[in-house]
Amino acid sequence: MSVLVDGDTRVVVQGITGGEGRFHTAEMLEYGTNIVAGAVPGRGGQEVAGVPVYDTVSGAVRETDANASVVFVPPAFAADALFEALDADLDVVVAITEGVPVQDMSRVYRLLGETDTHLVGPNCPGVITPGETQLGILPGNIFEPGRVGLISRSGTLTYQIVHNLTTRGFGQSTAVGIGGDPIIGTDFVEALRLFEDDPATDAVVLCGEIGGEDEEAAAAYIDEEMETPVSGFIAGRTAPPGKRMGHAGAIVSGSGTGTAQSKIEALETAGVPVGDTPEEVVEHVADLFG
Amino acid sequence: MSVLVDGDTRVVVQGITGGEGRFHTAEMLEYGTNIVAGAVPGRGGQEVAGVPVYDTVSGAVRETDANASVVFVPPAFAADALFEALDADLDVVVAITEGVPVQDMSRVYRLLGETDTHLVGPNCPGVITPGETQLGILPGNIFEPGRVGLISRSGTLTYQIVHNLTTRGFGQSTAVGIGGDPIIGTDFVEALRLFEDDPATDAVVLCGEIGGEDEEAAAAYIDEEMETPVSGFIAGRTAPPGKRMGHAGAIVSGSGTGTAQSKIEALETAGVPVGDTPEEVVEHVADLFG
Amino acid sequence: MKLHEYQAKELFADAGIPTPVSQLARTVEEAVTAADDIGYPVAVKAQVQVGGRGKAGGIEIVESRDEAKEAADRILGMDLKGYHVERVLVEDAVDFANELYVSVTMDRGVGRPVVMVSTRGGVDIEAVAAEEPGAIVREHVDPAFGLFGFQARKAVHSAGIDRVVAEDVASVLSTLYGLWSERDGADAEINPLMITDDNEVVAVDAVFNVDDDALFRQPDLAELEEEDAGDELEAKANRYEFDYVRLDGNVGIIGNGAGLVMTTLDMVDYYGGAPANFLDIGGGAEAERVANALDMVFSDENAETVVFNIFGGITRGDEVATGINEALDRFEEIPKPVVVRLAGTKATEGMEILDTDRVQVEGTLEEAVRAAVAAAEVVES
């Protein structure tokens, strides 16, 4: 068991003929991901790493029964690729692309709400169910199968925490990189809900950062509805207001919302221990497993 | 009992300060309609026929608990007025305005699908529950309370049939003028469903015309789901293809869809007797009441 | 409102859709000069707003100046399905490898725009739709978002259009949708969209119909309307602002409300007559409007008689009757039998006011229609 993706997930890679698309398709295939198709307008009939390419996502779905996609399409065309993925009624869409204009994402998010598709990202490292499949650019070798769910707005910070978890013997059920943009598909609450319903997940690590109020919403959800224990981490305690810290979404507003302090307090009030360092997060997980 | 509106319906008139709005507000008040407010941008604080005017529909709803509106706003601003009515979460919106651009209505219809509001029209004569209330421009004096429901795409043709019904002693539970435009809110099927669920309606007269396939859809619904007996009439048997017969929606396409013949056949196949003349429709109603 | 081909092409070309080189000509001389300028072969195309111009002899491809002169001479001034040809478009005759079809319209059944694409262009698309519906690919458009880029490509690929030109055709389709949306199109169509041997995409015909209800915000297109030729009576109805359709029969019909007028037509037919027209005077009862309506039917030489069918609602029967009387006063003699039927509010009072020396008054719709049909038969015989 796992959330969002597993070995049966049939993946179409949108933008498979680009540099990123080609490289990570090879990486994913090597990890064991069941990539059944690529989709690039005008490139139908070609192959990439033995994977057949179609002109449209709907064509790929019709021919290969794909039910998920990974999107490597450049920012200028990413929204259209996401609309196409929604139109094709996929179960899961993972958008790796960084730098999608926020107004484009607002429109995508508007339509997403009318579908049953789970969109992860954009600007995210992907989703991995260790030992089974990964959709994205995650370094598969640091993950191990296990019973800890992981949700993170960040890429390399995730790797750091996963590395610590794996080193200490805590494998992962699924890790979901939800992405660092202001508007994303699957947020913390939705991801937490998936893990709460997953019998194969015994504990969850929530790795947040400054900006927005998604961690506060997650704390409220954990407090009110969640039984699976959660351990937390928040990056950006030292970030000054008004400065974008790399991620488009990682910014403490001038009016003081989105601070690490607010998020840490909310989580701790909900009974979630928040680590001061990545290492401490793993200590908390160890405590949870008692 | 009745459908859509009754004596408790609290009405705001959008466009109450225009010529049509003023005139029909007075007529409706005389009929007994519970008009609690008008809404016209920039005219807040005024009164029309003793009815207070607000600048916005939401303001009117906040102050008067209105739950329905009648729209007399000119075509260029009608779509915005309808969006405003949807935003205010009204139960019933009756759009009298004729000549709303079809692309505007397509957008209104798109948003309507996400709400619980019943939109009737545009380009319709309104809705009346005889003896209780009327929202629109219907001549109240030809209606009588009774047990026949009436649904029509046309105005004066409705009056003709109501006149015949009333003359023969068949009063009406509610009459719904759904309007003659290509895109309308409440269609035949939705109106039929309302009457089917109304214990006070024993028979329904469906008054259709050429154009579109709404009567065919109605026939399918009647055939499959409806128990209340229906009597039908279709205007436009002699209409040539490609010509718009007054109503924007009354046009037989060049490819032959939307003909009276197709509609009559569909209804008769569903067991609905279709009158050759308005008088014959009333004969059929008389038969239904045995 | 329909644009002429040359007007639609100008609209399309301005938006970036490739169209052939062409010139409009109103005389044979202009046509020949245009043909010389463009270089042979050229197509000489009647500019009238009806379909099937080719089959009706309104389009000719010519190879030389003599042929051009002959064709222009024949086509200019011809009667094409009831329309008088006053202009021809002289156009570079495009060599082609393939003819496609693309269009945009409103699908009233679902309340959304729909774009259509087919590789079966250059022929009567409605015949294709009837015989081989799968040959036309339809893609519905979310009117809140407009046509997504992927949808244009999806439609083009689903239609089986060659990948070499797919992106260009998708781009034409997107542009066509954009125009349709911005300029309040009712229908926009390119048939054929030619693919040349060099894989160039060219719009060889162009149809653009504007939503009449949206002309108020398309002032430049509304102005074009006045150039229209067409049926004289329909032009008059336009001036009078009547909903009017001319038909073949001999019973003139005037009424208020589209459904009621249609029903009156149907009943004329039901009682053995043949309607001469559809004329909806709408609400109100001003004498001038009534007089204009009567003028319409009196001017129609096919109409032998007139039935006037008014159901008063908010409108009062007595006021209508007064309007009819005043309107009749404007005619020195009443050239055709007029049957009047009033119903609804104050109908009885109205019927009393009417002058039975000048009009025949009937109490029900059935009686009025039968009287009019009978009167037409008498006149006829």
Add this chain to the structure above:
Amino acid sequence: MKLHEYQAKELFADAGIPTPVSQLARTVEEAVTAADDIGYPVAVKAQVQVGGRGKAGGIEIVESRDEAKEAADRILGMDLKGYHVERVLVEDAVDFANELYVSVTMDRGVGRPVVMVSTRGGVDIEAVAAEEPGAIVREHVDPAFGLFGFQARKAVHSAGIDRVVAEDVASVLSTLYGLWSERDGADAEINPLMITDDNEVVAVDAVFNVDDDALFRQPDLAELEEEDAGDELEAKANRYEFDYVRLDGNVGIIGNGAGLVMTTLDMVDYYGGAPANFLDIGGGAEAERVANALDMVFSDENAETVVFNIFGGITRGDEVATGINEALDRFEEIPKPVVVRLAGTKATEGMEILDTDRVQVEGTLEEAVRAAVAAAEVVES
């Protein structure tokens, strides 16, 4: 990307939003000439991209040429919250009866745009938001449909704006939303939107920030960016295409990935140090990029030491180490202690490649940060 006030005003004025008469000046002479042209009183306003210019002495209203000269002389060249003032906007000083506030931004929490209106303009709106949230009316916008006309009016009326100017204010708000939407705004704000004694509506200040991610489709706005003044190091980071934020501390920080770099900052703080900067070099390990990052921190006189924190994923540790070695080769001497920590793919191999004469290598994040903090303290003392 932030536009200057004068740039934003030009954008607003072109879209039809009334703005005061104004001229940009780069010298005192230009400013005085502009003031004479416009007529006194005028406002002399520093053009730097920070808020609270008025309080910081960057805006002055002057009544005469002497005062104008004095003000321009004082403001041009001044240091305003760390920014050097190179331009002033000389502007007709609008007499006003009322100061309103209108703005558009993206509400990330709901994923939709939001327009805001308040009668409490002319002051720090964030203070109003904190103290009296009800004084700011918010109306969310459906991004598929855009701002409906009724929404602008609803917001304006709900805010309690006088009915006499309501339609004009609603129109400004609609225009502002349209601009925001078409020009990929991040934030658009008018504060104050002045209402004059004659009930004219005038945008006296103008803020327009563009979504950096959308600059590719706003080429004219992207060009404006080059005019920016501002912090030298941040300008350099811009050229190098780094995500960079300058801070007050003395521990320079370089890492890959926003979350990991933020965490490194936090840990420096946690272990008693103070971060000098945030610098994300992103993916990849090219020597040039590494060298540029080192150049950034070496150029920062506040930074006493550098901690280099890389977690290799797809990126390999050995390649990163080679990149670091090559980058260090470009510096004759290494001016500040450099602590390197590599983890993830091929980290062990990478650490073996690193030259421990030039850099201090640590095995864990904690150790690396503590070493850097300690080194900074040593240098400091």
